[in-house]
Amino acid sequence: xxxxxxxxxxxxxxxxxxxxxxxxxxxxxxxxxxxxxxxxxxxxxxxxxxxxxxxxxxxxxxxxxxxxxxxxxxxxxxxxxxxxxxxxxxxxxxxxxxxxxxxxxxxxxxxxxxxxxxxxxxxxxxxxxxxxxxxxxxxxxxxxxxxxxxxxxxxxxxxxxxxxxxxxxxxxxxxxxxxxxxxxxxxxxxxxxxxxxxxxxxxxxxxxxxxxxxxxxxxxxxxxxxxxxxxxxxxxxxxxxxxxxxxxxxxxxxxxxxxxxxxxxxxxxxxxxxxxxxxxxxxxxxxxxxxxxxxxxxxxxxxxxxxxxxxxxxxxxxxxxxxxxxxxxxxxxxxxxxxxxxxxxxxxxxxxxxxxxxxxxxxxxxxxxxxxxxxxxxxxxxxxxxxxxxxxxxxxxxxxxxxxxxxxxxxxxxxxxxxxxxx
Amino acid sequence: xxxxxxxxxxxxxxxxxxxxxxxxxxxxxxxxxxxxxxxxxxxxxxxxxxxxxxxxxxxxxxxxxxxxxxxxxxxxxxxxxxxxxxxxxxxxxxxxxxxxxxxxxxxxxxxxxxxxxxxxxxxxxxxxxxxxxxxxxxxxxxxxxxxxxxxxxxxxxxxxxxxxxxxxxxxxxxxxxxxxxxxxxxxxxxxxxxxxxxxxxxxxxxxxxxxxxxxxxxxxxxxxxxxxxxxxxxxxxxxxxxxxxxxxxxxxxxxxxxxxxxxxxxxxxxxxxxxxxxxxxxxxxxxxxxxxxx
Numbered sequence: 001x002x003x004x005x006x007x008x009x010x011x012x013x014x015x016x017x018x019x020x021x022x023x024x025x026x027x028x029x030x031x032x033x034x035x036x037x038x039x040x041x042x043x044x045x046x047x048x049x050x051x052x053x054x055x056x057x058x059x060x061x062x063x064x065x066x067x068x069x070x071x072x073x074x075x076x077x078x079x080x081x082x083x084x085x086x087x088x089x090x091x092x093x094x095x096x097x098x099x100x101x102x103x104x105x106x107x108x109x110x111x112x113x114x115x116x117x118x119x120x121x122x123x124x125x126x127x128x129x130x131x132x133x134x135x136x137x138x139x140x141x142x143x144x145x146x147x148x149x150x151x152x153x154x155x156x157x158x159x160x161x162x163x164x165x166x167x168x169x170x171x172x173x174x175x176x177x178x179x180x181x182x183x184x185x186x187x188x189x190x191x192x193x194x195x196x197x198x199x200x201x202x203x204x205x206x207x208x209x210x211x212x213x214x215x216x217x218x219x220x221x222x223x224x225x226x227x228x229x230x231x232x233x234x235x236x237x238x239x240x241x242x243x244x245x246x247x248x249x250x251x252x253x254x255x256x257x258x259x260x261x262x263x264x265x266x267x268x269x270x271x272x273x274x275x276x277x278x279x280x281x282x283x284x285x286x287x288x289x290x291x292x293x294x295x296x297x298x299x300x301x302x303x304x305x306x307x308x309x310x311x312x313x314x315x316x317x318x319x320x321x322x323x324x325x326x327x328x329x330x331x332x333x334x335x336x337x338x339x340x341x342x343x344x345x346x347x348x349x350x351x352x353x354x355x356x357x358x359x360x361x362x363x364x365x366x367x368x369x370x371x372x373x374x375x376x377x378x379x380x381x382x383x384x385x386x387x388x389x390x391x392x393x394x395x396x397x398x399x400x401x402x403x404x405x406x407x408x409x410x411x412x413x414x415x416x417x418x419x420x421x422x423x
Numbered sequence: 424x425x426x427x428x429x430x431x432x433x434x435x436x437x438x439x440x441x442x443x444x445x446x447x448x449x450x451x452x453x454x455x456x457x458x459x460x461x462x463x464x465x466x467x468x469x470x471x472x473x474x475x476x477x478x479x480x481x482x483x484x485x486x487x488x489x490x491x492x493x494x495x496x497x498x499x500x501x502x503x504x505x506x507x508x509x510x511x512x513x514x515x516x517x518x519x520x521x522x523x524x525x526x527x528x529x530x531x532x533x534x535x536x537x538x539x540x541x542x543x544x545x546x547x548x549x550x551x552x553x554x555x556x557x558x559x560x561x562x563x564x565x566x567x568x569x570x571x572x573x574x575x576x577x578x579x580x581x582x583x584x585x586x587x588x589x590x591x592x593x594x595x596x597x598x599x600x601x602x603x604x605x606x607x608x609x610x611x612x613x614x615x616x617x618x619x620x621x622x623x624x625x626x627x628x629x630x631x632x633x634x635x636x637x638x639x640x641x642x643x644x645x646x647x648x649x650x651x652x653x654x655x656x657x658x659x660x661x662x663x664x665x666x667x668x669x670x671x672x673x674x675x676x677x678x679x680x681x682x683x684x685x686x687x688x689x690x691x692x693x694x695x696x697x698x699x700x701x702x703x704x705x706x707x708x709x710x711x712x713x714x715x716x717x
Contacts, residue, residue: 069681076467097468189665240665372464376683416465416472
C-alpha cells in the first residue's frame with residue numbers, strides 16, 4: 001500500500017469514528033420547526049435533553065415559505081420527521097394522507113397536556129373524524145388594531161362591539177378625515193379579514209360534510225355584503241398591502257383608524273410606531289353582527305408522524321413544549337400567544353393591555369373548515385374578493401362565483417367520498 | 424462494409440442515446456401519461472385513487488383564468504425580455520470587439536460575471552437596488568426628477584423589474600457567443616465596405632448583421648426557450664405577486680404540482696408550455712430561413 005492510500009484509509013477511519021461518536025446510545029428525535037419558531041425553539045431544547053438524558057433532539061429549521069412543500073415531498077419520499085410544527089390548515093391535508101399519528105390515547109394518559117386547558121377553537125382545528133391529530137403549540141387569531149385618539153375625536157369612548165356600531169364609528173371617522181384618508185385598511189391580498197367576518201355567521205362555509213361550497217348561504221351573504229360595503233362607501237381603500245408603502249407609517253399618520261391583524265403586529269406596532277403615537281393605539285376583539293364576534297382560530301400545532309419509529313420519545317418532546325412554564329418562556333422568546341389558558345395567568349401576559357383582547361378573542365375563535373382543500377379555497381376567496389371589489393360585484397354574485405369555484409375544487413373529494421375512501 | 428460502419432456508429436452513439444432515452448424520453452413519456460390522470464394529494468395517500476381522465480386536465484387548464492394570466496405574463500416577459508436581452512448582448516459584444524484597450528479581458532469577465540453568480544444571492548442585492556425607499560435605482564431616478572417607483576409592490580412595475588433583473592443576469596452568456604461570432608468576420612469585408620464608402624451604421628447593417636445571422640438565430644432560439652421557462656426570478660423576488668402579476672406558466676405549474684400536489688394537472692401545464700415553445704421556435708426558425716439567416 002502506498003503512503004497515499006494509507007493516508008486515505010486513515011482519513012476514512014477518522015470520518016467513520018466521527019460518525020460513530022454521535023451514536024451515544026441516545027434516541028434521536030427529528031423535529032421540524034418553521035421560521036422564527038425554529039430558530040427560537042433551539043433555546044428550549046437543552047433543558048429537555050437534561051430532563052431526558054436518553055433523548056437527543058435534532059431541530060431542523062424550515063423556512064415558512066417552503067415548509068408546506070417540504071412536508072408533502074418528505075411524505076412522498078418516505079422521509080418525514082418524527083415530530084413537526086404544522087400550520088393549523090395543514091393538519092387536514094396530512095390526515096388525508098394518513099401521515100399523522102392519532103394522539104387520543106396519549107392525550108388521555110398525559111398528566112401534562114390537559115385538553116380542557118386549551119382554547120377550544122385552536123384545539124378543535126386538530127380534531128378530524130373524532131380523533132385528535134395535533135396539540136396546539138401557540139394560538140393565533142385576528143382582531144382589531146385601532147387608533148384610540150381618532151375614535152375618541154369622532155365621539156366614541158370605547159371600541160365598537162357590533163357591526164352597526166363599527167359602521168357608525170367608521171363613517172364618523174371618515175367624515176372627519178382629510179380626503180384620501182380612510183377609516184379601515186382591509187388589504188386585498190389578504191383573505192383573513194373577510195374569512196373572520198364569515199366565521200362569525202351561524203352557517204358553515206362548506207355544506208354536506210365538506211362536499212360543496214356554502215357561500216350562497218344567508219350568513220356568507222351577510223358577511224360579504226358588510227365587507228363589500230366598506231369599499232363601496234369609501235371607508236376602505238381598494239388596495240393590496242403591497243401597494244401601501246408602509247402600513248405602520250400610514251397608521252401612525254392616521255390614514256386609517258382600524259386594521260384587522262394578528263398577534264405578531266403587537267411587537268411590530270411597539271417597535272415601528274413613533275414614540276408619541278404609542279399611547280394612541282390599542283387592540284380590541286372583533287365586532288360581530290350583534291355583539292362581540294368570532295374570529296379565525298389559527299396558529300401552529302405539534303404533530304407526530306405515523307411513520308416515526310420514536311413516537312414515545314417524540315411525545316415526550318411534545319409534552320415538554322406543552323408545559324405551562326415552557327409555553328410562557330416560548331411566548332417571551334417569540335411573542336407567540338400560548339395555546340393554554342394556564343399560561344395566561346402569568347403576570348407578563350395578564351398585565352399586558354395589548355394581549356388582553358387576544359385572550360378574549362381566542363375564547364371565541366373558530367377554525368376554518370377541516371378539509372384538505374381548504375387552503376386552495378382560501379386562495380380563491382382572496383382572488384374572488386379582489387375581483388368583487390374591483391368589479392363592484394354584489395354579495396349575490398360573490399357567493400355564486402365562490403360556490404362554483406369551490407364545488408370544482410371539491411369535485412375530487414366528492415367522488416372519493418361517494419366511493420367511501422377518504423376522510 | 425456499410426453494415427459494419429453503421430454498427431460502429433451505433434456503438435459510439437449508443438451510450439449517449441441510452442442516457443438520453445433513460446433520462447429524457449422515458450420521463451417525458453411518463454409525464455405525458457401522468458397528465459392524462461387525476462393524480463393529486465389523494466393519490467399520494469393511496470395510488471389506487473388515481474383515475475385515467477383523458478384530456479380533462481387540458482380542458483380544465485383552458486378554463487382556468489390564472490393559467491391565461493400566467494401565459495400572458497410569460498409572453499410579456501418573452502416579447503420584451505428576449506429582444507432587449509439580445510440587443511444588450513450585441514451592444515456589449517460590439518463594444519468589446521471594437522475596444523482597443525488592454526482591459527478587454529477584464530471587461531469581458533466583469534460582464535460575464537452575472538451569468539455565473541448564484542441567482543438567489545444576486546436577487547437579494549437586486550431587492551435592495553429595487554427597494555422603493557432606499558433603493559439605488561429610485562435614488563438615481565429621483566436625481567433626474569422621477570417620482571419613486573414601487574418596483575416589486577406595484578403590479579404595473581413588477582414585471583419590468585423582473586425583466587431588468589433577468590436581462591442583467593443573462594446577457595453575458597449571449598455576449599460571449601456573439602463576441603466569438605464577431606471575431607470570425609474577416610476584416611477585409613469591413614475594408615471593402617469602407618472603400619465603397621459605407622458609413623459605420625451601413626457597415627453594421629450590411630456586413631456585421633448578415634455575417635452574424637446564424638449566431639443571432641442560435642442565440643434567439645436559446646434565449647427564447649430559456650425565457651419561456653421563467654421561474655426562479657419571480658420565485659425569489661416576488662413569489663408571483665403582487666396580484667399575480669409575475670406568475671409565469673412555470674410558476675403556475677410549480678404551485679399546482681408542489682404546493683397543491685396536483686401532479687396530473689401540473690404535468691398538463693408542462694405539456695401546454697412545451698407545445699407553445701415548440702410552436703414559437705418553429706415559427707422563429709421558419710422566419711429565419713425565409714430570410715436566409717441559417
